[in-house]
Amino acid sequence: MPLLSELVASMASGAVKVIDLTAPLHEDTSVISLPPERGQPWPFQREVISRYDAAGPEVYWYNIRMSEHTGTHFDAPIHWISGRDREDIASIAPSRLIRPAVVLDFKAEAAQDADFLLTQAHVERWCEDHGALPDGAWLLYRTGWADRRLDAQAFMNGNHWPGVDPGCARWLAEETGIIGIGVETVGTDAGQAATLSQPFPCHWYFQGAGKYGITQLQNLDSLPPRGAVIVTSPLPIVGGTGSPSRILALVEEGDGYSLSGTPNSLHPKRPDSTSLSSEAEV
Amino acid sequence: MPLLSELVASMASGAVKVIDLTAPLHEDTSVISLPPERGQPWPFQREVISRYDAAGPEVYWYNIRMSEHTGTHFDAPIHWISGRDREDIASIAPSRLIRPAVVLDFKAEAAQDADFLLTQAHVERWCEDHGALPDGAWLLYRTGWADRRLDAQAFMNGNHWPGVDPGCARWLAEETGIIGIGVETVGTDAGQAATLSQPFPCHWYFQGAGKYGITQLQNLDSLPPRGAVIVTSPLPIVGGTGSPSRILALVEEGDGYSLSGTPNSLHPKRPDSTSLSSEAEV
Numbered sequence: 001m002p003l004l005s006e007l008v009a010s011m012a013s014g015a016v017k018v019i020d021l022t023a024p025l026h027e028d029t030s031v032i033s034l035p036p037e038r039g040q041p042w043p044f045q046r047e048v049i050s051r052y053d054a055a056g057p058e059v060y061w062y063n064i065r066m067s068e069h070t071g072t073h074f075d076a077p078i079h080w081i082s083g084r085d086r087e088d089i090a091s092i093a094p095s096r097l098i099r100p101a102v103v104l105d106f107k108a109e110a111a112q113d114a115d116f117l118l119t120q121a122h123v124e125r126w127c128e129d130h131g132a133l134p135d136g137a138w139l140l141y142r143t144g145w146a147d148r149r150l151d152a153q154a155f156m157n158g159n160h161w162p163g164v165d166p167g168c169a170r171w172l173a174e175e176t177g178i179i180g181i182g183v184e185t186v187g188t189d190a191g192q193a194a195t196l197s198q199p200f201p202c203h204w205y206f207q208g209a210g211k212y213g214i215t216q217l218q219n220l221d222s223l224p225p226r227g228a229v230i231v232t233s234p235l236p237i238v239g240g241t242g243s244p245s246r247i248l249a250l251v252e253e254g255d256g257y258s259l260s261g262t263p264n265s266l267h268p269k270r271p272d273s274t275s276l277s278s279e280a281e282v
Numbered sequence: 283m284p285l286l287s288e289l290v291a292s293m294a295s296g297a298v299k300v301i302d303l304t305a306p307l308h309e310d311t312s313v314i315s316l317p318p319e320r321g322q323p324w325p326f327q328r329e330v331i332s333r334y335d336a337a338g339p340e341v342y343w344y345n346i347r348m349s350e351h352t353g354t355h356f357d358a359p360i361h362w363i364s365g366r367d368r369e370d371i372a373s374i375a376p377s378r379l380i381r382p383a384v385v386l387d388f389k390a391e392a393a394q395d396a397d398f399l400l401t402q403a404h405v406e407r408w409c410e411d412h413g414a415l416p417d418g419a420w421l422l423y424r425t426g427w428a429d430r431r432l433d434a435q436a437f438m439n440g441n442h443w444p445g446v447d448p449g450c451a452r453w454l455a456e457e458t459g460i461i462g463i464g465v466e467t468v469g470t471d472a473g474q475a476a477t478l479s480q481p482f483p484c485h486w487y488f489q490g491a492g493k494y495g496i497t498q499l500q501n502l503d504s505l506p507p508r509g510a511v512i513v514t515s516p517l518p519i520v521g522g523t524g525s526p527s528r529i530l531a532l533v534e535e536g537d538g539y540s541l542s543g544t545p546n547s548l549h550p551k552r553p554d555s556t557s558l559s560s561e562a563e564v
Contacts, residue, residue: 002509002534002536003285003288003289003292003297003298003534004298004382004509004510004511004532004533004534005509006285007285007289007511007532008381008382008511010285011377011380012418015285016285016286017377018376018377018379018380019376020376020518022517022518023518024372024518024520025372025517025518025519025520025522026519026520026521034338037336037337038332038337038338039330039331039332039337039338039341039343040331041331041343041345042345044519046519046522048321049321049322049323049349050320050321052363052366054319055319055320055321056316056320056321057363058362058363058364058481058482058485058486059321059361059362059363059485060360060361060362060363060366060523061321061323061349061350061351061361061523061524062349062350062519062522062523063323063324063347063348063349063350064347064348064349064350064519064522065345065346065347066345066346067331067343067344067345067346068343068344068345068346069343071517078342079341079342079343080340080341080342081334081339081340081341081342082340084334084342090306090307094300094301094302094530095293095299095300097300097528097530098293098300098513098530098532099290100286100290136294199340200340203340203341204340227284227286227287228286229286229289229290231380231513231515231530233513233515233527233528233530234528235304235307235353235526235527235528236302236304236305236306236307236528237307237308237326237328237344237346238306238307238308239308240307240328240344240346241342241343241344242343244517245515245517245528246379246515246516246517246518246527246528248376248379248380248513248515250286250289250380251286252284252285252286254284
C-alpha cells in the first residue's frame with residue numbers, strides 16, 4: 001500500500017491520531033509585556049464585519065488584528081538581530097514545516113522553580129535515556145506551563161517562567177541538528193531572560209543559527225518522548241518575522257506508548273543515534 | 283518500521299514531498315469586493331513594532347491586521363447563515379485537518395469561459411476516469427485561476443471567475459462524502475454567484491451541511507488526481523467563522539504519477555469506490 005494511503009487508513013482507524021498543540025486564540029490570549037519604551041505587540045482583537053444582519057444578511061465574519069507573535073506562533077530567523085540576514089517567515093521551505101519531534105519533560109523541575117533553566121547536562125541526561133537528538137527534529141520542552149494557560153496572571157507570573165540557559169541554547173542551536181525549539185510559555189526564552197549573560201539566549205542563538213521557535217504549545221503530555229511528527233503552519237507573510245500558527249502532532253500507537261494513556265515512564269533506553277532514520281527503532 | 287518513521291524517512295529521501303498550496307500573504311493580496319452597503323473585510327496590513335531600533339534594539343516584528351477570510355483561508359460552517367448552528371473554526375476536530383484530496387482539473391473550460399460553472403455531470407464524468415469521490419476527502423477544483431494571482435485585476439476580473447453551479451454544490455455537499463471544497467479563486471463561489479438560482483451555492487450548501495471551504499490555492503498542478511494528503515491549519519479563533527490558513531500537501535511518487543513532471547494525463551481508470559481505504563489501490 002502506498003505510504004500516504006497507509007497514513008490515511010491509519011488515521012481513519014485511530015492507529016495514528018492528530019493532537020492539537022495549539023492554544024485557542026481569543027481576546028484573553030496572553031502576549032508578552034515589555035517596558036513602556038518598547039514597541040508593543042497587539043493582543044488578539046476582532047471586529048464584526050457582518051453577522052447575518054444588514055451588513056451581510058447571509059454572512060458572519062470578523063476582521064482581526066494581532067501581532068505576528070501573538071498566541072501560539074512561529075519565530076523566523078529574522079525576528080532577532082542575530083538572524084537578520086537569514087530567512088523571513090515566507091521563505092522557509094515547506095519541507096521544514098513537517099518534522100519529527102522529541103519531547104523533554106521538565107515539568108517537575110519547573111514546578112519547584114518557576115525560573116528553572118534547562119542546561120546542556122539536563123539534555124545530555126535525557127539523551128542517555130531516550131537516545132540522541134535527531135537531526136532535523138523539533139525539541140519540544142515541556143514545563144507544565146500550559147496548565148496555567150487559563151489563568152493569565154499565573155501564566156505570566158510576574159515575568160517568572162522557565163527557559164533555557166545561555167550555554168544550553170548555544171549548544172542546541174550551534175552543535176546539534178535540531179531544527180528549532182518549542183515551548184509552552186509565552187515566548188521561547190525564560191521570563192527573566194533579559195538578565196542572563198546572553199540576554200534572550202534562545203532567540204539569540206536559534207535565530208542566529210537560522211533555526212526556529214514555536215511557542216504557547218499545549219498537550220505535550222499527549223506526545224511520546226520520541227516518534228511524533230509535528231506540522232507547523234505559519235502564514236506565509238512576505239517579509240514577515242513570524243506568524244501565529246496552528247501546530248498539529250501526528251502520534252502513532254506503538255512500542256512503549258499507549259495513545260489512551262500517558263507516555264510510558266519506563267520507556268526503554270535506546271542506542272545513541274543522530275540520523276532521522278534512527279526513528280525506525282522507536 | 284513504524285508508519286510515522288517511514289513517513290519521516292520518505293520525506294528525507296524525497297519520495298514524499300511537501301507542496302505549498304498557500305498564496306503568499308502581503309498588502310496586495312486580493313480580497314473580495316462587496317457592495318458599499320456591506321461590511322468590508324480588511325486587506326492584509328502591517329505596522330512595524332520594532333526593527334532593530336530604539337523600540338526594540340534586538341527585535342524585528344510586526345502587528346498585523348486582516349480578515350478571517352483574507353488570502354488563502356478556511357471557511358467554517360458558521361460563516362454562512364445556512365450553517366449558523368454548526369461548528370465555529372475553533373471547534374473543528376483536529377483529525378479533520380489532515381485529509382486526502384482529489385484534484386479535478388477544469389482549467390481548459392475556465393480558460394474558455396471565465397464564468398464556467400462545474401456541474402454534477404462534469405464531476406460524474408471525472409469519476410468515470412478516476413474513481414468515486416472518497417469519503418472524508420477534499421475536492422480541489424483546479425481552474426487555472428492561480429496563474430492570475432500576481433495580477434490583481436486579472437484575478438478579480440470584474441467579478442467574473444469560475445465556480446460551481448447550485449445543483450452540483452447541493453449534490454456535493456449533501457449526497458457525497460467529501461469534507462469540503464478547495465478553489466484557486468478569491469472565494470469558493472463564482473464571481474457571479476449572487477445571480478444564481480441559489481445565490482452563493484458553495485457557501486450555502488457546504489456550510490449548511492457542516493462542510494468546509496478553502497480558497498486561493500495554488501500549485502494544484504503539482505498534485506495528482508488522487509493520492510495527495512492535505513494539511514489545513516486554521517488558527518483556532520474561539521467563535522471564529524474562518525481563518526487565514528497555511529495549506530500544505532503531501533505527495534508521494536508512485537503509480538502513474540511522477541513528482542518531477544506534471545500529473546499523468548493517462549492516469550488509469552480505477553474501479554468505483556467511496557471508502558478511504560480504496561486509496562490503497564491508487
